[in-house]
Amino acid sequence: MSAYTNRAGLQVSGVLADFIESRALAGTGLAADAVWAGLAGLLERFVPVNRALLARRDDLQAKLDAWHKANPGPIADQAAYQAFLTEIGYLVPEPAPFTIGTRNVDAEIAQMAGPQLVVPSLNDRFVLNAANARWGSLYDALYGTDVLDAPAARPGGYDTARGDAVIAYARAFLNAAIPGWEAAVAGAEHPALVARREGGLLFAHNGLHIEIVINPDHPVGRTDALGIADVVLEAALTTIIDMEDSVAAVDAEDKVAAYSNWLGLMRGDLTARFDKGGKTMTRALDGDRLWGERTLPGRSLMFVRNVGHLMTNPAVLLADGSEAPEGILDALFTSLCALHDGKGSLRNSRTGSIYIVKPKQHGPEECAFTNDLFDAVEDVLSLPRHTIKVGVMDEERRTSANLAACIHAVRDRIVFINTGFLDRTGDEMHSAMQAGPMIRKADMKASSWIQAYEARNVQIGLGCGLSGKAQIGKGMWAAPDMMRDMMAQKIGHPRSGANTAWVPSPTAATLHAMHYHQVDVFAVQRELADKPTPGLDPLLTIPAAPRGHNWSDEDVREELENNAQGILGYVVRWIDQGIGCSKVPDIHDVGLMEDRATLRISSQHMANWLLHGVCTRDQIDAAFAKMAAKVDAQNADDPLYERLEGDSIALKAARALVFEGVAQPSGYTEPLLHKFRQEKKAAG
Numbered sequence: 001m002s003a004y005t006n007r008a009g010l011q012v013s014g015v016l017a018d019f020i021e022s023r024a025l026a027g028t029g030l031a032a033d034a035v036w037a038g039l040a041g042l043l044e045r046f047v048p049v050n051r052a053l054l055a056r057r058d059d060l061q062a063k064l065d066a067w068h069k070a071n072p073g074p075i076a077d078q079a080a081y082q083a084f085l086t087e088i089g090y091l092v093p094e095p096a097p098f099t100i101g102t103r104n105v106d107a108e109i110a111q112m113a114g115p116q117l118v119v120p121s122l123n124d125r126f127v128l129n130a131a132n133a134r135w136g137s138l139y140d141a142l143y144g145t146d147v148l149d150a151p152a153a154r155p156g157g158y159d160t161a162r163g164d165a166v167i168a169y170a171r172a173f174l175n176a177a178i179p180g181w182e183a184a185v186a187g188a189e190h191p192a193l194v195a196r197r198e199g200g201l202l203f204a205h206n207g208l209h210i211e212i213v214i215n216p217d218h219p220v221g222r223t224d225a226l227g228i229a230d231v232v233l234e235a236a237l238t239t240i241i242d243m244e245d246s247v248a249a250v251d252a253e254d255k256v257a258a259y260s261n262w263l264g265l266m267r268g269d270l271t272a273r274f275d276k277g278g279k280t281m282t283r284a285l286d287g288d289r290l291w292g293e294r295t296l297p298g299r300s301l302m303f304v305r306n307v308g309h310l311m312t313n314p315a316v317l318l319a320d321g322s323e324a325p326e327g328i329l330d331a332l333f334t335s336l337c338a339l340h341d342g343k344g345s346l347r348n349s350r351t352g353s354i355y356i357v358k359p360k361q362h363g364p365e366e367c368a369f370t371n372d373l374f375d376a377v378e379d380v381l382s383l384p385r386h387t388i389k390v391g392v393m394d395e396e397r398r399t400s401a402n403l404a405a406c407i408h409a410v411r412d413r414i415v416f417i418n419t420g421f422l423d424r425t426g427d428e429m430h431s432a433m434q435a436g437p438m439i440r441k442a443d444m445k446a447s448s449w450i451q452a453y454e455a456r457n458v459q460i461g462l463g464c465g466l467s468g469k470a471q472i473g474k475g476m477w478a479a480p481d482m483m484r485d486m487m488a489q490k491i492g493h494p495r496s497g498a499n500t501a502w503v504p505s506p507t508a509a510t511l512h513a514m515h516y517h518q519v520d521v522f523a524v525q526r527e528l529a530d531k532p533t534p535g536l537d538p539l540l541t542i543p544a545a546p547r548g549h550n551w552s553d554e555d556v557r558e559e560l561e562n563n564a565q566g567i568l569g570y571v572v573r574w575i576d577q578g579i580g581c582s583k584v585p586d587i588h589d590v591g592l593m594e595d596r597a598t599l600r601i602s603s604q605h606m607a608n609w610l611l612h613g614v615c616t617r618d619q620i621d622a623a624f625a626k627m628a629a630k631v632d633a634q635n636a637d638d639p640l641y642e643r644l645e646g647d648s649i650a651l652k653a654a655r656a657l658v659f660e661g662v663a664q665p666s667g668y669t670e671p672l673l674h675k676f677r678q679e680k681k682a683a684g
Helices: 013-023 030-070 078-087 124-134 140-142 160-177 180-184 254-267 326-338 363-378 399-403 403-409 421-431 443-444 448-463 483-489 506-518 521-528 553-577 595-612 617-634 650-658 670-682
Strands: 004-008 011-015 116-120 136-137 193-196 200-205 209-213 228-234 237-243 271-276 279-284 289-292 295-298 303-305 310-316 321-326 354-358 389-393 414-418 471-474 500-503 582-584 591-594
Touching: 004 013, 004 030, 004 209, 011 013, 011 030, 013 030, 013 254, 013 326, 030 321, 030 326, 030 363, 030 421, 116 124, 124 136, 124 237, 124 254, 124 271, 124 279, 124 506, 136 140, 136 506, 140 506, 160 209, 160 228, 160 506, 180 209, 193 228, 193 289, 200 582, 209 237, 209 506, 228 483, 228 506, 237 254, 254 310, 254 326, 271 414, 310 326, 321 326, 326 354, 354 363, 363 389, 363 399, 363 403, 389 403, 399 403, 399 421, 403 414, 403 448, 414 448, 421 448, 421 500, 421 595, 443 448, 443 506, 443 553, 443 595, 448 471, 483 506, 500 506, 553 582, 553 591, 553 595, 553 617, 553 650, 553 670, 591 595, 595 617, 595 650, 595 670, 617 650, 650 670
Parallel strands: 116 237, 116 500, 237 303, 303 354, 354 389, 389 414, 414 471, 471 500
Antiparallel strands: 004 011, 011 310, 136 228, 193 200, 200 209, 209 228, 271 279, 289 295, 310 321, 582 591
16 A cells, blocks of 8 residues: 555545546646545545445344344235334335436437446456447357357368358348348348448447448458358447446555546547467557448447445545545546546547446435435536436345335436346345345245346336436346357346346347347337336345245255355455456356355355354355365466465455354445455555
8 A cells, every 4th residue: 555645634545646636637627636625525524424324224234133033034914014114214205206307318328228338447458348349240249159059160260161150140130130131232222221331331220230341352251142241230338337346446556547447448548458369469449430421439338337335445544544435435536537538539428428337325315325425526526417427226125125216316317227136135135134044045036026126127217217318227147158048038138128238248248239129128118118016015025935944954065065166266366366357167167257246145145044053154164165175176277376275365255254244234245355355465
C-alpha cells in the first residue's frame, strides 16, 4: 500500500491521488481541490446513512432469525409470515401505479434487444474483447464451438467439411431471419436490406443488423457458390465493465487499475499488449462501421458496475482513521472518468449519459440512498440532474419482494433491472438460515420461489413502464464451453420478455444474438403487459427441507464435496492470484464461470448444514482435504498455482467462509476474501 497524502481532511492513498490528479481530471476543466472537497462532502453526508442502512440489515436479520427459531421448517402460514415481514418493515407498501421517467437513454438499452456481456475491469485484454464484441463472426462462433451436429474441425488448417457444416447452419439461420436474402446477393432489392457496398450487404431484422460478407477470393468464399466469406452479426449490444463480483480489488492499487481501464475506455485510447504465438500483439478499441452515409456503432455500449453498500476500502481513510465506503468512492470516481466520453475520436453514450450498475441493494431504502448519492455526485461534477443512470440488480430477497418500490426510488434514472439467480439464492439461504437445513443445492433451481422471482421481475418491470425505456435482463450462462446447450436453453430468456441476458464471452454473444432474431422481444412484452404478476406467496416460500428430513450418508458426503470443490477452486485463484472471475473446473471437470455469487451459495449451504447438524466440522474438513487434492490436480499445469496445503492462506479462507458463514453480513463472502487477500499480498 502506498503512503497517504492529505486531501481535504481525508487521507488518500498516493497512488489514487496521483491517478485522479494527473489522469482522471486532465481535460475535464475541474479543479483537483474542488473534487477532493466534493469527496469529503459526500463522505461527511453519506457515511452515516450508509452505516445506518447496514445496521438496518443486521436488525432485520436478527428479527428473521428469532422468528425462524420460533417457527422452524418451511413456512406453514404465509399470511402470518407476511404479516410479520410487514410489521418489521421487511415488506413495504406497493407504490401507486407509475411509469419511470428516465430520459436520454441510448437505443441499445431502450429500443433494442440483444446480448449483454459482463467482464472483469482489471483485465485490459478481456475488457477490450468485450467492448469490441458488438459485432461477431457467426462462422467463427460456429466453427470453434460444439453447436453444430457435425465432427469437430480437424487440426492443421481450414477443414472444409467442418466449414460446409458451418455454412449450412448459417444458411438456415438466414433463411429463417431474412427469407429471400439470396436475391439481394444477386442484386435485387429486399425489404430487410438497409445498405449495400462492395463486398457486403447489410440487413436489419428485429432491430439487429446482419452483415453478409462477399469475397469469392477468400478461402471460405471460394468454397461457397455465392462467394460468401462470412456472416457477421450485431451481438453484444451492451457490456458491463465490472468492478464488483468478478474482480479481486482490495486496496488502492487494485482500484486504480480498475479505474484506469474504465478511463481508457471512456477516452477511447485503451490498449493491451500481449504475446500470441511468439509475437507481441496490440489490441485497441474498434472504430465505427461505415456503410455509405450510414454509421453504425463499432463497440458495445458500456455500463460500469460499482460495488454495493457493504464494503470499505483503504484507498481513502476518514478523519477517524476508518476506511471510506467503497461504493461512495466508485460513484464519484467512475463518473469522473466517464466525463472523458466523447472527448476523443470514439464515443460510448451518444446521449451523454453515464451508466452505472448498482448491485446488492436490500430494498427501496437502499435504492433511495443510491439515488441521493448520484444526485450529489452530479452536483460535485457539475452534471445535469439524472445524467448518471442506474441499473438495479434484483438479486437480494428484500429487493425482489419490494421490486416496484425499489424501481420507484430511482424512477427518473433507472435503465436496467436484472435477475441475479446466484446471489438471490445465497440471500434466500442466509435470510432463513435459522429455519432449518436447506434442500440440496442442485434442487434449488426447481424451487417455487425461483419461477416466481423470474416472472415477477419481468411483469413488475413492464408494469413500471420499462419497455422501450430500459432493459429487463436475465442472468448468466455459466458454461462457456457448452454452447450447444446454451442455444437450446437460453432462448427462454427472450421468450420470457427479457430484452437482454448475460453471456460469458464474445463468442457466446454472437451465438445468443440469433435468439433475438428468432424472438421479437418487444412483441412478447406487449403480450405480457396485461398478464397478472405472480404474488408474494411463491416468492417467499423458503427452500428449507421438511422438518425431520434426513439425507443418507452418501448424500451428505456428495453434497459437501461438491460445495468444497467449488469453494476451493474459486478461492485459491482469488486469494493467491487476485483473479476474481475465471473458468473454474467443477467437480466433474466441466469449466464454469465462477464469481463471488457462486461462492456465496456454496459457503452458505455448508454453513447451514453445519448449523443444523446435518454434518459435522470433521466431515467438512474431510471434504476440504479430499477436494484440495483434486483442485491441486486440476491446476497442475498452472505455473503460478500454489498448492492447498499446510499454511495455505487460500485454504484458511475457504474454511473461514464455511465455519464463520452464519455470522457473515447477509452471507456475503467479501469481508473474508478481502481480509485473506490482503494478508496474502502483505506476505508477498
